[in-house]
Amino acid sequence: MKKITFITLLIFFIIFGKSFAIEVTSLEAEKRLEFSELFPKNICNKIYEDSSFGKENKLSEELELKTYFNLKRLNVDETNSNLSLYFDQRTFFYKEPKLGVIIFNSISDDFFSDEMKSINKKIEDAGTQKIVVCEYDLEKSLLEGKFFDFKIIFENATKVETNVSPKIIIYFDGTIEYLYFDEQVTYNTSEFDYKKYPFDIQSFRISVSSQIFENLSFRISDKFKLLNADIKKLEFSNISSPGWTIKQYITYPDLEPLGDLYSDYTKQSVKSEITIDRNSISFVFKFVLPILLIIIINYCTIFVPMEYGRLQICITLVLSLVAFNLVASTAEIPEMPYLNIFDWFIFTAYINAISVLLVSFIESVYIGHFMGLSLSDIIKTPRNEKLALIKFRKISWVILFLVLLFSGISGYFLIYF
Numbered sequence: 001m002k003k004i005t006f007i008t009l010l011i012f013f014i015i016f017g018k019s020f021a022i023e024v025t026s027l028e029a030e031k032r033l034e035f036s037e038l039f040p041k042n043i044c045n046k047i048y049e050d051s052s053f054g055k056e057n058k059l060s061e062e063l064e065l066k067t068y069f070n071l072k073r074l075n076v077d078e079t080n081s082n083l084s085l086y087f088d089q090r091t092f093f094y095k096e097p098k099l100g101v102i103i104f105n106s107i108s109d110d111f112f113s114d115e116m117k118s119i120n121k122k123i124e125d126a127g128t129q130k131i132v133v134c135e136y137d138l139e140k141s142l143l144e145g146k147f148f149d150f151k152i153i154f155e156n157a158t159k160v161e162t163n164v165s166p167k168i169i170i171y172f173d174g175t176i177e178y179l180y181f182d183e184q185v186t187y188n189t190s191e192f193d194y195k196k197y198p199f200d201i202q203s204f205r206i207s208v209s210s211q212i213f214e215n216l217s218f219r220i221s222d223k224f225k226l227l228n229a230d231i232k233k234l235e236f237s238n239i240s241s242p243g244w245t246i247k248q249y250i251t252y253p254d255l256e257p258l259g260d261l262y263s264d265y266t267k268q269s270v271k272s273e274i275t276i277d278r279n280s281i282s283f284v285f286k287f288v289l290p291i292l293l294i295i296i297i298n299y300c301t302i303f304v305p306m307e308y309g310r311l312q313i314c315i316t317l318v319l320s321l322v323a324f325n326l327v328a329s330t331a332e333i334p335e336m337p338y339l340n341i342f343d344w345f346i347f348t349a350y351i352n353a354i355s356v357l358l359v360s361f362i363e364s365v366y367i368g369h370f371m372g373l374s375l376s377d378i379i380k381t382p383r384n385e386k387l388a389l390i391k392f393r394k395i396s397w398v399i400l401f402l403v404l405l406f407s408g409i410s411g412y413f414l415i416y417f
Contacts, residue, residue, distance in 0.1 A: 044134035093177035100174035138166035151211035209269035248275035
């Protein structure tokens with residue numbers, strides 16, 4: 001018994017252990033930078049005191065700012081017309097030659113100490129000078145003018161939130177990096193086109209720009225290029241998007257002239273174009289197919305003799321249609337000044353169901369008032385005495401078919417043209 005239990009537990013851990021590893025393992029290019037300050041606190045404080053890269057409000061020389069974004073989740077709140085993007089990490093970095101001089105001057109006094117010898121040994125073993133040496137609070141550093149404020153914003157965002165304080169880290173080779181973690185950026189989705197709901201495809205563009213209009217340009221970092229290539233291979237499956245499938249996600253640097261009056265200035269930005277396709281299969285099975293079946297059954301009732309309760313069946317089917325419409329009307333898309341595909345589908349369903357009900361009602365009135373027969377007697381009546389009724393039925397079938405055809409074609413032209 002113990003052996004069986006052990007084998008069962010072993011299989012359980014093998015299966016679920018693998019799935020857990022797949023869940024937490026991320027792409028190499030999207031792994032967060034893990035670091036600790038290489039320099040002791042007193043040297044980092046000295047570097048901080050000697051830094052004054054943010055004293056000026058503009059750049060004196062051309063500067064290339066490299067970027068990296070890691071989008072992890074996309075959420076559309078259609079009730080409140082909000083689109084939320086969740087960034088695991090966002091970074092900007094550039095190499096500052098003057099920082100290298102400050103770092104050298106800060107460590108020169110203690111260069112031959114045992115501590116510095118140990119640090120130099122770590123740098124030598126690493127085989128690169130791209131090693132984090134100090135870390136500072138970003139907002140405080142910008143406020144005190146220690147590092148340059150590029151005034152980077154999410155254009156047209158209604159809200160930007162984060163639970164982690166952004167940081168500035170400096171590398172031994174003089175690179176300065178601005179790091180932002182766990183950001184939620186919210187946009188308004190009032191421009192979304194819902195005409196094809198629930199089969200709609202939505203496209204939108206986000207722009208991260210700088211309010212520095214001189215001597216600045218954005219570039220996509222090598223790490224970001226690698227991440228984008230990996231994301232495309234995975235068909236964007238590593239980005240969570242509940243209710244939607246991401247069809248396109250591209251990011252590129254862009255520049256926009258400020259106009260004739262400011263012809264020497266350009267607005268630099270990093271733009272992302274995202275296209276998402278609604279997952280409509282659940283909606284189809286829950287609402288579209290049942291309503292379609294109700295309409296088909298409703299049309300089949302015209303072949304049911306009146307004495308078998310055709311009128312009651314039609315009324316029941318219309319009430320069923322109303323019930324489905326009430327449930328479907330709770331969909332979370334905002335009210336729009338136009339009809340979408342599903343609105344027209346429901347409207348067409350009502351028109352066709354009520355048309356069949358109206359034909360059945362007229363037929364029952366004709367039988368009772370003009371022919372003077374009850375529903376139980378009509379089936380016993382000879383054919384030659386109910387030729388007018390048979391003719392009415394044939395005409396009504398043609399009319400119902402034309403109603404169905406016209407409602408379908410008019411709906412198509414209304415939505416797509």
